[in-house]
Amino acid sequence: MARTQAADYAERRGKIVDAAAALFAGSGFLGASIADVARACGMSKSLIYHYYASKEDILFDAMHGHVGALLDAANAIVSRHEPAAEKLRALTRAFVRLYAGAADRQRVLLNEMDRLPAAQRRAIVDIQRRLIEIVEDLLSEIRPALSGKAALRTPAAMLYFGMINWMHTWFDPRGRAKSGKIAELAVNLFLDGIRNGEIPA
């Protein structure tokens, strides 16, 4: 029995966005051409444009699926009944696992945001903003003094993301330390610092 057309459609779009994410991650959005994407998919360039209206739409799809998965995981974790510190641990493990499983998309997300048209960029930034707020809230719960210094809430969350977001750009899978262990080190350092570190006046 033949597949339905609708199923084929979703399948092909998935194939395109996967191949494009790999090429955009390796060569950059401008450095990889639609012809490259078509070749990687075994399709004609015109067929790519049957499934996506523009190169930017493919980029958006790759980014949007990725940040959507991050937000879903984050929401599931913060809805649990656990101490905030444990939630931050679980969140870090989830992020590192999702970054590793979607390394191309994560790299594209970090490097190619400026290539999106304004409306699409806003949609991605909105989701990232919600992820940042989730971390801000956890940090404020762990260190109530941070709520008093509202100006430092977002910077503290951004320092956290700084530690883990770029991990897979320098992480060496052949190295002795596995990514799970590095994530554990990161959250240990950060939790201890956020609990006890001096907050500048």
Place this chain on the structure above:
Amino acid sequence: MARTQAADYAERRGKIVDAAAALFAGSGFLGASIADVARACGMSKSLIYHYYASKEDILFDAMHGHVGALLDAANAIVSRHEPAAEKLRALTRAFVRLYAGAADRQRVLLNEMDRLPAAQRRAIVDIQRRLIEIVEDLLSEIRPALSGKAALRTPAAMLYFGMINWMHTWFDPRGRAKSGKIAELAVNLFLDGIRNGEIPA
């Protein structure tokens, strides 16, 4: 009295590399053309190629001057007679100040490394490697247990750079917290974490 040609030469190269760094930071290396650089300098495209043999050579110059300044500052600080923790504080302040004063070059350094030819990329990576070793040594001095876990020395240093390297990509100069204060928060958190945080087995 007319300037010597040699003085003019260095001056023009400086003007080109400054304009190029700004354009590469704003549009990406592939997104900014040599014609854009020429226009920004009030020069012809051909004149640009009188001072630089290739677009990549301009990129290398921008990156090399920047990492060179970072390494000089780092070497000056670690040669002082101070506790390691004070050196890490001074280093962080110096990095954040240099990043702010060369925001374009810092952004280009973080985003466009892959555009360099292999030999030039190696030259930059070598200097970055020395910066990482300086931080590794300081962290091992602050937390001797880190020397025992050799596999975590480099990851710990990279987590440090993760916190501060990308600061100026999210930092809002109009925000309430100044960059100096955020740097202070970052080093407080990290120092406390590195002193007391649990190091995974």
Place this chain on the structure above:
DNA sequence: CCTACCGATCGGTAGG
């Protein structure tokens, strides 16, 4: 008249 798709080529612009 629709969809799904092809080979060939469009007008412009890139680095050099």
Place this chain on the structure above:
DNA sequence: CCTACCGATCGGTAGG
């Protein structure tokens, strides 16, 4: 130090 160009390739679209 400029105008005039090149080989190639870009993202996107034509007719059928």
